[in-house]
Amino acid sequence: MCVTCGCGSGETRIEGQALDRDHSHEHPHVHADGTVHSHSHDHVHEAHGESHHHDHGPVAAHQHDHTHADGTTHSHAHAHQGDHAHEHDGSGGSNHAYRPAAANAHSHTHGHAPAHSHAPGMTQARMLKIEQDILAKNDAYAARNRALLAERGVFALNLVSSPGSGKTTLLVRTIGALNGQMPMAVIEGDQQTALDADRIRATGAPAIQVNTGKGCHLDAHMVGHALESLAAAEDGLLFIENVGNLVCPAAFDLGEAHKVAVLSVTEGEDKPLKYPDMFQAATLMILNKVDLLPHLSFDADKAEAYAKRVNPSIRVLRLSATSGEGMDAWLDFLRAGLAAARAKRQETVDSLKRRIAELERQLAAKA
């Protein structure tokens, strides 16, 4: 866990492998006197989204507020992988040799003290318009996933619910019922363990486990990585089983066709009112474990009415993944969704073929 902010950064794992992305980038910045520094540093990203977590020491590593009287521009490279030391041995002149070091303290040794001058009050605050969506990065990844899935003719669903509502059991039953009729694959999201992916694989369908560590939801970046490793079902179904949590996954688009909220009758019928964001984000609500209704005081009509109060256009299916009751409507929904995804892909392929034929005709005419 990140010790600075307490987030689960650095703990995301896909099939037990850390999500590593090594790259470096340049950070130019200007000091009050107009000196331009360009730092390039290597980050090891092991985390969610695009967030950069460099564990620097107690202070920001590259805010060196020093002024070089001669106005020199210099660049230095250092590795950010934990705390580090910089040694600036420019000896009064304009040549600064900064070398990366791997010590534990963040210390600067400047060999040109006389040339330093600080000019406080020289800066002026100004406003900078940004107008950018906070989730823009996630949404860009989601759009990429969506395009990839559309290219492959995949019908993808993001299953969300509280823990224990029966998402995995529903998937196992669904795969059993549709086996041999269409390709299917599953991305399993849990904080820890590969237990759910193991349960899916036992049915014969390919599954990949994403462990979010301390994270409370899957994001589009994690799913994009999982899609790279998962020999995704072309012209088939993809189920993304989100982390059991009725709050956080609501805000994160993964590139799915629909969010499906699973509510079991062993929970309270007022859950749609208590967690409205999730039921608002979903297009379909599955009321699961209806075989238990005779033994409970759960009011299914009320639950449905509450869901529709939060989201008037939500569709509701009542079923039991254990007894199989009501499963047909769910399977029909999946078949119809897949047929539409395949038709769309075919349409794209057909229009590309027409385009190629047209270009070939033009080429032939010129030859």
Next chain:
Amino acid sequence: MHEMSLAEGVIQIVEDAARAAQCRRVSAVILEIGRLSSVEPEALRFCFDAVSRGSIAEGARLEIEDVPGTAWCMQCSESVEVAARLEGCPRCGSYQLQVTGGTEMRVKEVEIE
């Protein structure tokens, strides 16, 4: 607590903008958070303080502009203001509402030095 991820998203946007503008410091960050978005402003504030530490926006003032929720009421055929997802139309009480505004979560502007 997805406010932590959102706060990281804010810092990232702010850092990108600050880098492009080649500024020394970000002294204020102004967000627009709709009342119907899935963000709890106080939780976001708490997370922002934690996440901004060590970034160019360390110590920056966080201003959160509240955007009221609006929806189209199918019964009234009119645009109405709604305070929360659960609430019905303030005029007729109907829940046949189509949300039209108040779901934004945006970084509006930053004050740089």
